[in-house]
Amino acid sequence: MRTTMIRVLQVGMYMSVLILSHALSLWAQIPPGEAPALGPNRITQDAIVNGRLPLEDIQQQGRTLFATPFNKLDGFGDGPMNPEDPLAAGGRPTLQGNGTFLRVNGLDAQSCAECHAIVSTDTIPFTFGLGGVGGANTNVIARPTLIDSADGLGFGTATFDGRFINPPFVFGAGGVELLGKEMTANLQQLKTVAKQNPGTDVELLTKGVSFGVLRFENGRFDTSRVEAG
Ligand code: HEC
Numbered sequence: 001m002r003t004t005m006i007r008v009l010q011v012g013m014y015m016s017v018l019i020l021s022h023a024l025s026l027w028a029q030i031p032p033g034e035a036p037a038l039g040p041n042r043i044t045q046d047a048i049v050n051g052r053l054p055l056e057d058i059q060q061q062g063r064t065l066f067a068t069p070f071n072k073l074d075g076f077g078d079g080p081m082n083p084e085d086p087l088a089a090g091g092r093p094t095l096q097g098n099g100t101f102l103r104v105n106g107l108d109a110q111s112c113a114e115c116h117a118i119v120s121t122d123t124i125p126f127t128f129g130l131g132g133v134g135g136a137n138t139n140v141i142a143r144p145t146l147i148d149s150a151d152g153l154g155f156g157t158a159t160f161d162g163r164f165i166n167p168p169f170v171f172g173a174g175g176v177e178l179l180g181k182e183m184t185a186n187l188q189q190l191k192t193v194a195k196q197n198p199g200t201d202v203e204l205l206t207k208g209v210s211f212g213v214l215r216f217e218n219g220r221f222d223t224s225r226v227e228a229g
Contacts (some may be wrong), residue, residue, distance in 0.1 A: 036073040038065065066130050069110035072100075076110060114138065115167040134167030141165075183207055190214065194221070 043061050047053050070076035077100070095101050101108040109115055112130075115138040119129035141147075144162030186206035194202040194216045204211035204226065212227035 033071055033073075037068050037071050038074050063130055066112040066116075069114075071110070076100075109138070115140075116170050131170045133169045136166065139164055139166050179207070183209070187211065191221075 043053060043058070048058055068074070115134040116130070117128050117132050117134065118126050119132040120127040141160050141162035141164050144160050146159055146161040183206045187204055190202050190204050190206075191214060194200065194214045198216045198218075201213050201215050204214055210227070213225040215222040215225070
């Protein structure tokens with residue numbers, strides 16, 4: 001009996017030593033959720049601007065930032081409800097009041113990579129990578145005010161009045177998008193020119209790309225000679 005007690009005690013001590021050494025080895029690795037997921041070694045915008053960091057370090061930090069699932073200690077969560085108090089926590093409704101997630105709006109990813117992750121669908125499996133596109137399940141419904149997934153209106157239509165948008169490929173997407181915007185603005189100007197000069201051929205030429213010819217006649221646009229650039 002006594003021996004057994006000692007055994008139990010010894011095992012108990014052995015276990016606590018094990019637990020203690022385990023805890024010590026985890027000291028540097030605080031359990032998930034107890035500390036910011038990004039850790040303390042974050043770089044600052046100043047360090048980038050001042051040229052103190054090699055490009056490779058900046059790229060690696062960018063990849064880490066992109067692929068790290070944020071927790072609340074990293075700043076995960078919705079923005080402030082009161083713009084005059086930017087540090088106050090947001091107060092949007094959450095699923096069953098869980099305080100964090102409201103999946104129906106598609107807002108609840110914890111890292112950039114959860115949405116921008118597919119580089120190619122030509123391979124099996126997909127080729128994944130940072131900065132790719134997202135599948136339809138990662139679409140965002142931006143700025144909805146009406147969410148009717150239960151078809152409360154009874155029209156056979158799940159009414160969402162937000163904009164349903166797919167995460168785009170983000171390698172240089174900003175530059176391409178700006179170019180597209182400038183070309184669209186030019187083409188809109190040419191459309192106005194055509195309207196102001198009925199019966200005149202207006203060549204839709206922007207940034208060296210021709211989209212054919214537009215003409216305004218008898219109160220309507222003739223688009224029969226408009227071409228995809
Ligand atoms: C919940 C999914 C989701 C997550 C997470 C996400 N994005 Fe996006 N991202 C989108 C969608 C959807 C768009 C398209 C927005 C639009 O068209 O208005 C987008 C657009 C972009 C664009 C292009 C913007 C433009 O004007 O063309 C960039 C760059 C981008 N995201 C970077 C990021 C970065 C960096 C992160 C992480 C901090 C991130 N995204 C996280 C869904 C997501």
